[in-house]
Amino acid sequence: MSHVSLKNLKKSYDGKTDVLAGINLEIEDGEFVVLVGPSGCGKSTLLRMLSGLEAISGGDLEIDHARVNDLPPAQRGIAMVFQSYALYPHMNVYKNMAFGLKIHGASKDEIDRRIKHAASILKIDHLLTRLPRELSGGQRQRVAIGRAIVREPKLFLFDEPLSNLDAALRVQTRLEIAKLHRDLNATIVYVTHDQVEAMTLGDKIVVMHDGHIQQAGTPLELYQRPANLFVATFIGSPKMNLLEGVVAEASATELSVTLAGGQLLKAEVDASRATVGDRVTVGIRAEHLWENNEGSERFTGTVNLVEHLGEANYLYVTLSTGQDIVVRGNGEREVELGQTLNMSAPAASFHVFDRDGQAFHRLKPGNLRSSKG
């Protein structure tokens, strides 16, 4: 069992500016939590506070309901995997994994058993006598993970473990980490700046920005109901399209917005707290704009760039109002540059954010695929 609870955790390096301004988070046993956010938002700092490498400036950190604020890393029952792997360069793979165990006084047989077990899970059995410098990047990464596994920690901490790998290896290792999580039933906190990594790995994703948690939830929740503009644009690729507008009519079931070009747009959101005349931002994802007239809300524009992905293509379109948006189109249909494109979207697909960037609750998120298209 391991349950981690962060209560109003704060960090300040200089005593004046808060790098982390009161983080609240519950991590359940066996949960895979991904901390994601742009570079410099405090993810690593938070992870290092969990590990005990960085002092906690305020608030409480509890592991299994015991306050561990002032415990050194070794006594917290954590294991950390660093972005740079941090393998001991002068020890071979076996010794790298055995080092921490020996310190804790495990018997030779026990150490051997654990290392063999971890090595077979990670398929590094044949590398045990090599030095780190004789390994490839991917192999080093496995050894670093192996070193964490043999400790049998309550909590695994990963700090951007894949960022030093090339793209193909990254995808493969990502799958293996997911599998490892399932097989070991481990509790994991994983830091990344890559939203795709976050979406694919996390049971729970915590989006951070400027030392605050912007939103925490399942991947689908974040995708369907981003709490604010930051999360909306951070999660999902390509970035959500944003259109400025003014509230024309507001109710608990529908919001009408006058867009910049004068077009009236209806969105199915709970707008009971909106007042007519408020500035709002309307968001629509590329995949929810269809190249047909099935949706209730219509747009017209000219195609000025096409990105082919094979099964789909992204069409970069300039609307008649001069606004640039991205549309996901059928990849096997030819599109010509300069061609006029008619698009539509259902009213349920829109996200609307108030002037502070907070989202209005969407009423019917979910299956919005066009039947054609």
Added chain:
Amino acid sequence: MQHKATRYAGSAFTHVILAGYSILALFPIVLIAINAFKDRASIFDSPLSLPNSESWSLIGFEKAMKNAHFFSFFGNSMIVTVTSLFFILLFGAMAAWALSEYKFRGSRWLLAFFAFGIMVPIRLGTVSILQIMVSLNLVNTLTALVLVYIAQGLPLAIMILSEFMQQLPKELKEAARCDGVGEFKIFFQVILPLIRPAVATVAVFTMVPIWNDLWFPLILAPGEETQTITLGVQQFIGQYATDWNAVLASLSLAVLPVLVLYMFFSRQLIRGITAGAVK
């Protein structure tokens, strides 16, 4: 073509300079070594010629070895050099680790204090050092020499080693801390093995001046029992007659131990450098 020619000329020039310097530096040493194997007459008749069947003689070595104290001089030098070296490296590395890893009040001042020690020669303090040694009853002991040499060697050792330690990735120490490794174990089992080339460098730079020093042995430990080899050799240089055979032979012998130590450390040094380069 033009390029290649200038590059060759450049490298030839470098090599000429280096070779010239080497010849200059080696000349007196070679002169001592070849004359150590000649009889007294040949040393003065033709000092530059190599020993031949006529002039060949081991008389100098025989005389030197017959001297009752010759081996104890050697032993003294060995003890003083190795002990000083050991403590300079140990304390130097520990201080460097403390100064580079832990930020505490006054750490900057302490670093400046050690830097000061590099700039000011310890010989300036000879009089006070002698007074201290007298009051501690350490005159004519090897301990006195060892203490002075440790003080003399520490500043440079700390500077060089802390520079190297700062370059070690922070994550290594953090990984060890997560592994539950204590600070002393981190120092001895992670940090020290990784800065071995730096330690070897410091060892080489520190060892030679200690071995060669004449000043402090003369002032602090001139007694028969505690003379080092550099001081002991002076016995053969008399006020009226100098036994050149013995002087040259013992000087040649005195080079050997330090040469062996140097080769031991320089192997480490080069291995360390190449290991770093391949990575």
